[in-house]
Amino acid sequence: MTASSPWLPTGTESAVGTVPGDVSWIRSAQPHRFTGPLLPREAWSVLVAVLEEELPEAIEDELRLMVEHLVLAGLLTEDGQLTEDGLVIARTLADPLAVISVECRWDGGVLGDPVGGPSGRQDAGTGALAVFLSPTAAVTLGTPGPATCEVDPATGRGFALELFELEWAPVAVASWTGAGPGRPWTEEPPGLPLPLVEARAGDPATPPPPGVPDELAMAWAEPWVLWEIRTAPGEERMLVLRMGDREPLALSTPDGGDGVVMAPVAPYTLWRTLVALVRRALVAAVAERG
Template sequence: MNGGLTSEVAAGLLVSRPPDWEQLDAPADSVVLAHPPVPEGHFRPNLVLRRSESDSVSLPRLSTAALAGTLVLPGTHIISSELWHQQLDPQGPMVEGRQQRFVRVAEGQVVCVDRWLFSDTGGSLEATASYALEQHTGMRPLFEDMVFQMRRAAPAAAGIPAGPAGAEPRLDQAASRLLQTPAEDLAPLRAEQLHRVSGQISGPESLSLLLSMANRDALGRFDAAGAREPVAELQAQGILDGRRLTPAGRELVQPLRGLQAQFTASAVGPDGSTGMDAWLGGGSALVAAGPAASALKSTAIPQGSCELLNIDAAALPVFLAKWLPLVPSWTVGQYPLRLSGELFERRLNAGSAVEAPEGLGEAEARMWAQPWVGWNIEHVHSGRKLGWVTAGDAGPFLATADPRSGGVALEPEPVSAVWDTLVNFILAAAQGAFDPR
């Protein structure tokens, strides 16, 4: 036993698992560990381990190939790909790997997937953990612990170090230098994962009229007569039939009728500003979103209008991840960059042409040169708010204001940590954790 986990040898690996978990049938080179059976309609968390004693390839190439294979899966958004280090051989050295995180929306469920990759003299090893988004708080740290305790049952045989096998991926030279290890270029994932408008485009008057129907199925005669253009727009979109909500319209406002939490998000950068509102209740969320934070110049949504759609409640963090966006990047640095409030506002609104403070290190200079988007999310009822700056290739930085000095500290934070915070924030608010007692 180790921290409540039982260790056993399977497929040449010493694997830790909770005592009540099951090992399912799998190919000889794989191990499948599954949570005890769950009620029908719920996702059964599981961990799949695969190993190969041959075909060792460089870690950047292994990582890039895995990301490329994931990118083509329908309904998938890749959150992060980051360094990971652990022992694979008992009493052996630390081995560098990758931890990748992505999320899939399929068949009414939102499934989070954490994947660990290793490639060294012992061959390649992949561990893939899957769990429902609402299981995130408990399952994510458990799977990390299980993988971190995983060891080869016998030391790897000496061999040729992992090296190129075919074309090597392009590297991020600045990140490689700062991390002191070859780091694959993650920038293409941002271009491939841009938010795409899929909902109805609604003007501000139409949205206001729809929100006024939170507790009624039909407009009054005088309400309709005083709002002819918004009524016509909602009728054209199939939301109203005459003065009455259609089934599609009732579905849109359903979260308002069992409201559990309301969120606002806003983003600002040199190209402008944008925002979104989300009302969560009854298992779904009503979202009214302006242009995505990564597409502030886009004309897909006219000024003042929004994208209007109803999504599953569990998919709200996924929508935010695409809209902000949260995508893989190499976040480097240990210490916050401290700026005066005035300099922070100028840099955020005017871009990298603003002169940088003196004495920046290489990591901070890299961050300063990238395009910035500042964004935050707020739980409306409690006023609780979280904020970050996303700096292109340099990734996200937690933004903390000092009310005494008026300054702002920008602390480098891995994308996976931002995702964890965002998910926990939304889940906690939906469960009433922020409500006054």
């Protein structure tokens, strides 16, 4: 079930720590699709537990159901042994070198861009994606994100699994969040209080502050997507806001205050930042482990 890439066309491979020299072909945010199995949270615990001990011959009904899920997903054999992919996933979940956590909220509407047209979800919601990194692999567990299309109603009752080669970790994040090009801002938006931005991201009825520029006032009424990335180890944090089809904004809070600076981010810069976050998390992990 290992995939070489969830998002990029064949032939654009790049190792973590390097940046593609030409990304001009990226014309739009790509619709995200889960391709791996959907499993309950309890199934992952069973998978990791099999690393340490064999399953007993007599098992209770609830455990048997989890085992059946894992067998159907191709992670366990009929006799309770880890498959090749199951072993990679179990080891990565049990002892990851680093973890990239992404949380996202969006207020509904169609996500789109000026070139590629509409893509993604039309309902409001929240989502989460965890990317577990090993020396050679990236394992993601996630609920539907703002760019996820063709959502199975059952996805709300579990976590979808993806297994990728390590270098595709930043791509998985970009795909899930719907990161991509947008319509340029004519001027940088003014700073706003962080509580106000968070309130508007969760409730489109939240009014804008008085006196904001016309461009921001128009963007205020469009669909919002707010996503946050955290890394461990390294404890880095990145906060990004997308308003309608406009270019993403990197949010920062200078001097630890509650005011937010909103700086437009070009797709190339956003991609470099995602790659750098993954790389620095891995470097910090190696340093921690000596």
